[in-house]
Amino acid sequence: MWFSNYKLLEKKKLTNDVYEMIFSDWNKTSNKPGQFMTFMLPKTWFGRAYSICETSNDKYIFIIKRVENGRWWSIEITDLEIWSELKAVWPSGHFILKENNKAKIFFATWVGLAPLYNQLQSIYDSWLKYKTKLIFWLKNKEDLFYIDKFEKLKEKIDFEYKIYLSKENDVNFEYWHITNFITKENIDWFEEFYICWNNMMMDECISKLENLWFSRENIHNEKF
Numbered sequence: 347m348w349f350s351n352y353k354l355l356e357k358k359k360l361t362n363d364v365y366e367m368i369f370s371d372w373n374k375t376s377n378k379p380g381q382f383m384t385f386m387l388p389k390t391w392f393g394r395a396y397s398i399c400e401t402s403n404d405k406y407i408f409i410i411k412r413v414e415n416g417r418w419w420s421i422e423i424t425d426l427e428i429w430s431e432l433k434a435v436w437p438s439g440h441f442i443l444k445e446n447n448k449a450k451i452f453f454a455t456w457v458g459l460a461p462l463y464n465q466l467q468s469i470y471d472s473w474l475k476y477k478t479k480l481i482f483w484l485k486n487k488e489d490l491f492y493i494d495k496f497e498k499l500k501e502k503i504d505f506e507y508k509i510y511l512s513k514e515n516d517v518n519f520e521y522w523h524i525t526n527f528i529t530k531e532n533i534d535w536f537e538e539f540y541i542c543w544n545n546m547m548m549d550e551c552i553s554k555l556e557n558l559w560f561s562r563e564n565i566h567n568e569k570f
């Protein structure tokens with residue numbers, strides 16, 4: 347296991363509880379699309395994993411949600427001052443974009459978008475031309491972020507996206523949960539599935555896909 351120090355260069359509040367945090371990668375550790383890094387708590391040395399959302403010129407960009415009723419790490423990391431330095435394990439994990447030409451669909455809820463966006467970024471950077479689609483779930487319109495980035499993806503790759511809001515009914519968005527999207531007609535075009543979020547949502551997605559005869563080997567998932 348390899349550790350390095352990473353310095354917090356920028357921090358931006360994207361919504362009420364989601365922060366974009368940019369750390370230096372001066373050691374030039376490289377990542378595969380979809381991997382995470384494990385940051386160590388400065389005092390206790392407990393680790394917490396955060397998926398790399400984007401990479402840019404020796405920087406790693408993360409999107410981190412403050413979980414108010416958790417064990418405090420998400421609060422501690424989002425409270426960090428600029429120029430703070432954290433020790434982290436180099437990028438690791440097996441939730442990696444497959445190198446093939448299969449049409450891919452990505453199911454993300456909230457900051458579960460991070461590894462999927464990193465995978466879409468790698469498709470964008472390599473000009474790959476197969477069909478891609480993102481299904482993104484949030485609660486309300488005020489929780490939305492990165493729409494400008496989704497629009498940019500459309501300029502270069504075969505990409506579409508659909509947003510589901512579960513607590514707000516608005517004509518411009520789909521209502522309720524992204525698992526509603528999983529019907530034979532909607533997913534017939536796609537050959538590979540990438541899903542990221544919690545156990546419950548993941549299990550529901552996977553069982554719906556399997557009921558539609560999608561083979562488990564084409565369903566890739568990361569649980570937060």
Ligand SMILES: Cc1cc2nc3c(=O)[nH]c(=O)nc-3n(C[C@H](O)[C@H](O)[C@H](O)COP(=O)(O)OP(=O)(O)OC[C@H]3O[C@@H](n4cnc5c(N)ncnc54)[C@H](O)[C@@H]3O)c2cc1C
Pocket residue numbers: 382394395396397398408409410411412413415416417418419420421457458460461544568569570
């Ligand atoms: C591989 C991997 C990648 C991850 N990548 C990210 C990431 O890119 N961004 C990110 O914000 N978190 C990510 N997480 C979650 C992160 O590691 C922490 O669990 C999270 O920040 C909460 O830590 P905590 O100590 O505040 O609360 P904890 O005590 O760890 O968690 C409290 C409760 O909140 C749930 N929870 C965990 N993460 C979230 C979340 N994001 N939103 C709502 N509920 C949550 C937990 O399941 C638990 O029930 C990732 C986890 C894993 C395993």
